[in-house]
Amino acid sequence: MKQSKSSTLGTASISSLLVKQAVPASIGILVMSLNMIVDTIFVGRWIGPLAISAITVVIPVTFFIGAIGLAVGIGGSSVLSRALGSGSHEKALRVFGNQVTLTFLTSGMLAILGLVFQDRLIELFGADESFKDLALIYYRIVMYGIVMLAMCMMGNNVIRAEGKPKFAMYAMMLPAIGNIFMDYILINVFDFGMYGAAWATFISYFICFAFIVWFFIFKSELRLSLDSFKLKRKIVSEISALSSVTLARQGVISVFTVLVNNVLISTGDALDVASYGIISRALMFALFPVIGVNQGFLPIAGYNYGAEKFQRVRESINKSILYSGGLALVIFAVIMVFAPDLVSIFISNKEGQDAETLRNNAEILARTPNALRWVFAATPVIAVQLIGSSYFQAIGKAWPALLLSLTKQGFFLIPLILILPKYYGVFGVWIAFPIADVLSTIVTGYYLNSEVRRTLK
Template sequence: MADQKRSSILGTNSISKLLVMQAVPASIGILVMSLNMIVDTIFVGRWIGPLAISAITVVIPVTFFIGAIGLSIGIGGSSVLSRALGSGNEDKAHRVFGNQITLTFLSSGLLAIIGLIFQDFFIEFFGADESFKDLALIYYRIVMYGIVMLAMCMMGNNVIRAEGKPKFAMYAMMLPAIGNIFMDYILINVFDFGMEGAAWATFISYAICFAFILWFFIFKSELRITASYLKLQKKLVTEISSLSFVTLARQATISVLTILLNNVLISVGDALDVASYGIISRMLMFALFPVIGVNQGFLPIAGYNYGAGYYQRVRESINTSIKYSGGLALFIFTLIMIFPTDIVSIFISNNETLDAKTLADNAEILNRTPSALRWVFAATPIIAVQLIGASYFQAIGKAVPALLLSLTKQGFFLIPLILILPAFYGVWGVWISFPIADVLATVVTGYYLNKEVRRTLR
């Protein structure tokens, strides 16, 4: 019984202890998942070539967006679920969970079918040119076969965390990541399957994650999968969707941003600049894993205590989360500024057995990317306010301000800057857009977060 009511500790334990309990497993899970992406990119770059990194980079927007369907429904629905658990309404929590399953399956399945039918159009639209289009199509086609499993995993992972069981959420990210790294080595290096090997390794990782999530909800969850709860209910769908749209809009904006970046970099630079961004985008997720972990840990704590009416605890969770994530962000910033060349060199090979063109491409990547990496991470120490501020509004169920603040960096500032600055400064204009957008977004988010806290959390 104690395990069944594990979610109640979100309203009783100290905020610092809860944040560590929630954030550490989330951070470890994100770390392993990020390591998976890093190692995947390293294997592809070293064993296939830098153009293979470009190929994966242009495929990511569509797989990222469909996976984000599950993430969005998971985070948005879990906000409703956390507040239902906090107020003691277990029946609503079960119904929310059932509706999350159905929404995720139907929406991701439909998008997967569309994505496979129009695969050639999407690959070109995402920025692939003739130098790596065939590689991109190989990877895209196989990964899309398993994308529904990824969406279900992203949804389920957030529900697990909302139940107050972050260790299982961590396992759900660790197991497929480890599996993918192992299968990458076997299929690419041992069996020499090239791009197909990288794609099938990713597919297998989705299957591993899905199997674990299904096992959890059958045997370990206080929520249950029953047919009656799977039927969509208009009121619940509206409530879930209004909050899910916040995350989905943010993730969709990231996908649009990636597509825009790929096309801009091809127009003002070349395919190697796309590869540089591929490395940088992996580092954005990998290096910031503890900051993102604190943010994910903050969501169920703030949502539960807001639902229970413990407003002082909500204030404390905001302040503690910003303090912890800000300190971590400063540490990450320092490492990036000191060791950019060492970081980039991990992704490329100088093996003399490689052909002359690949060696030349690798040398050019090592020449271009370190400076770009520094610029992209230049405003990292202040991003905690952006993340926690937008997540607070989502945690308490205020969809509109959560949506607007979530879109502030990528949508309102970064995309316009990338459309304008490269026309004057070329590829460098792309990289300097990132810190400018971070500063502007932090100022806006900080203002509205402070105003809302003073008004509502008395």
């Protein structure tokens, strides 16, 4: 009976599966994104723009350590989906147990190192004296709970690979709602400032972790034994090969964020870092339905490839690109029209604020809307890049998946960020985004088309 949940990935219509998988994933991502958005709004309106800058420079290290769990989750779940598709339930159990062990050990070690070298890391990530103390407050507390975040990111992808996307959605919704509630209580009611923002985030990690543990004890078809947690070289190698795709992509994103923060500080000032903080939140929030389709596509493609149902794999690719491309076009139109309104949400001009805060708020409102439009300028074409790179990961081809996942940030965006600001200043940072989107889409589209023609006959 439990097996039927995953077996439907090989029998139900692709359209219905995409809806079933993508809608809960999209809702979960939406709520998680709203969490980050509201968190930034509360910090910006109740603490000030420099607090947004502080959170922005902390994100790369917490993002990378949390991405350990995401990488092991996505990479291992590709192996797990194909094991379920081929009927090898014992291998699926072993894979999941090894995912838990790998995530805990790796994220724990990195968290310890992150706390030991916190002062150097904060400066490296672009913090200057105007907001370094705020950044350190947030960083220390969030790092105490980062292992829980990594375990949550891993577990969430395993839940989706089991064919239970609603529970994966709940795993993202509950901590997000908890964080928003605690932000309000700790920042606005108790006036704990940056400490309140940090502890609210820590509590949200704990809520997510508690839910993930509950699911795998009471609801999962993957019943682990102690032996499942013992690392096996062959399985670790298989998980690592595919996890390296996501980890490299997330690692490059972290490096890119550090680079952008430093470039913005050197060519602009701390308020440009705050602008990027707002834009990065908008990127995750606005693209939630596109990312949701991509998340829904992964287990469908992986399961049917493992079951050698290649026509269904082709159909899943085509429909995923069609659906996510249409959604991306709508998002593009909304950003172009409502950019100033979106930015104004993060800024408070209420009476009683000091003159410096009012000046900073006015600068943010003047600088950010056009920057936001440029960053989203090539949004309509990104579906091909996302689905294309994910396809190779879903079918277990780690090397092309790794290369294609790095095309935007690694091969195009980072070099453009290093070159364009020398000639165009801060504006060069913003125009690098659409150029990288177009170039990476061309490369990914070419390789995806070639692979489909060659293998999915």
